Amino acid sequence: MSTYITTEIKPTVSTTEQFQTSQVLPIAGAHFIHDIYTAYVSPLLPVLIQKFSFSLTQAGTLTAFLQLPSLLTPFIGYLADRVSLRYFVILTPAITGTLISCMGFAPSYYSLALILLLAGISTAAFHAPAPAMIGRVAGTKIGLGMSLFMAAGELSRTIGPLLAVWAVTTWTLEGIYRTAILGWVATIILFLRLRHVSARPDKSGQLRSIVPILGSLFLPLSLINILNDFMLACMTYFLPTYMGIQGATLIASGAALSIFSLAGAIGALTSGSLSDLLGRRKILIIATVSSAILMLFFIRSHGWLLVPLLLLLGFTALSRTPVMLALVQESLPNNRAVGNGLFMFISFLVRPITTIVIGAWGDHFGLESAFFWSALISLFSIPAIIALPHNPKIS
Numbered sequence: 001m002s003t004y005i006t007t008e009i010k011p012t013v014s015t016t017e018q019f020q021t022s023q024v025l026p027i028a029g030a031h032f033i034h035d036i037y038t039a040y041v042s043p044l045l046p047v048l049i050q051k052f053s054f055s056l057t058q059a060g061t062l063t064a065f066l067q068l069p070s071l072l073t074p075f076i077g078y079l080a081d082r083v084s085l086r087y088f089v090i091l092t093p094a095i096t097g098t099l100i101s102c103m104g105f106a107p108s109y110y111s112l113a114l115i116l117l118l119a120g121i122s123t124a125a126f127h128a129p130a131p132a133m134i135g136r137v138a139g140t141k142i143g144l145g146m147s148l149f150m151a152a153g154e155l156s157r158t159i160g161p162l163l164a165v166w167a168v169t170t171w172t173l174e175g176i177y178r179t180a181i182l183g184w185v186a187t188i189i190l191f192l193r194l195r196h197v198s199a200r201p202d203k204s205g206q207l208r209s210i211v212p213i214l215g216s217l218f219l220p221l222s223l224i225n226i227l228n229d230f231m232l233a234c235m236t237y238f239l240p241t242y243m244g245i246q247g248a249t250l251i252a253s254g255a256a257l258s259i260f261s262l263a264g265a266i267g268a269l270t271s272g273s274l275s276d277l278l279g280r281r282k283i284l285i286i287a288t289v290s291s292a293i294l295m296l297f298f299i300r301s302h303g304w305l306l307v308p309l310l311l312l313l314g315f316t317a318l319s320r321t322p323v324m325l326a327l328v329q330e331s332l333p334n335n336r337a338v339g340n341g342l343f344m345f346i347s348f349l350v351r352p353i354t355t356i357v358i359g360a361w362g363d364h365f366g367l368e369s370a371f372f373w374s375a376l377i378s379l380f381s382i383p384a385i386i387a388l389p390h391n392p393k394i395s
Contacts, residue, residue, distance in 0.1 A: 097183020
């Protein structure tokens with residue numbers, strides 16, 4: 001009898017509850033490799049501005065081209081819930097890496113925009129199914145799974161700026177095409193590791209099951225994203241430019257972004273696990289209030305104080321996304337990729353708008369003013385956090 005019970009229980013725990021480390025880590029690794037390349041744009045922005053002689057507003061539009069294909073993520077997510085799109089996750093590091101590494105060959109602003117648009121399509125094809133794959137293999141520890149996934153993405157934004165600055169310093173902007181080899185090597189490895197991992201649930205839910213939670217979950221999540229994204233746009237896109245205006249070198253400006261992103265990787269790794277224990281809402285409120293205060297201190301500080309402030313700011317400001325992704329995955333167990341696609345759609349659609357606004361504000365009133373007001377605006381997201389639907393994980 002005991003043998004029979006053991007035989008019946010093990011598969012259930014393995015497929016629905018157990019945290020499958022051997023599958024979670026390769027997917028997180030795919031996120032790391034892929035996002036190294038999308039992290040090139042921000043630290044190379046001063047070089048691109050010099051080459052093409054465009055304004056901060058035009059610089060802000062570049063991220064719009066990179067993020068515009070996020071409009072596709074709900075549709076890609078819909079497919080991923082019905083036909084496993086694991087090969088999107090496997091192939092996109094090579095595709096995105098090749099496109100981004102060829103930015104130096106762009107003869108004009110418009111050709112650069114086209115390259116970023118194509119890279120954005122590849123990025124959307126990765127980010128829609130990948131978190132759903134994590135939700136499938138993370139068992140009951142979805143917060144931990146999303147923390148590992150997002151921490152890998154933030155870590156890539158630590159390595160990416162350093163690699164980009166080193167490559168352009170060593171080979172010039174045109175010579176960074178050499179770094180594309182990393183994406184191709186990664187794709188080969190990911191094929192060997194992920195080709196048997198499904199991106200769709202065992203049972204696909206009906207799309208109408210999403211409708212009841214559109215208002216209760218996605219509306220407050222959208223408000224949280226919008227109101228916090230002004231500050232994230234400042235720190236993830238305009239930080240090197242801001243540091244350059246303050247007199248920092250290109251290497252120092254890239255290092256500042258890497259410090260911020262490294263702390264963000266630690267914050268992302270920590271926040272999801274903490275929200276599993278303490279509740280999603282508490283972690284979101286703590287992260288929002290502390291990051292706003294730290295931002296105000298950052299723009300009033302100079303010298304060595306910037307380093308600890310960047311560390312603390314990165315830890316708090318970049319810790320929200322794993323928590324919100326965990327909420328989406330928990331709320332839509334049979335439509336995880338669609339839910340993730342909607343979340344990414346909102347997140348990626350907001351970023352180009354806020355980045356353009358920050359760039360225009362910087363052109364007219366200065367980047368320091370934009371940084372200041374973005375911190376204050378983020379605090380208005382607290383009512384939206386409180387309005388999130390009640391359940392044991394959120395409270």
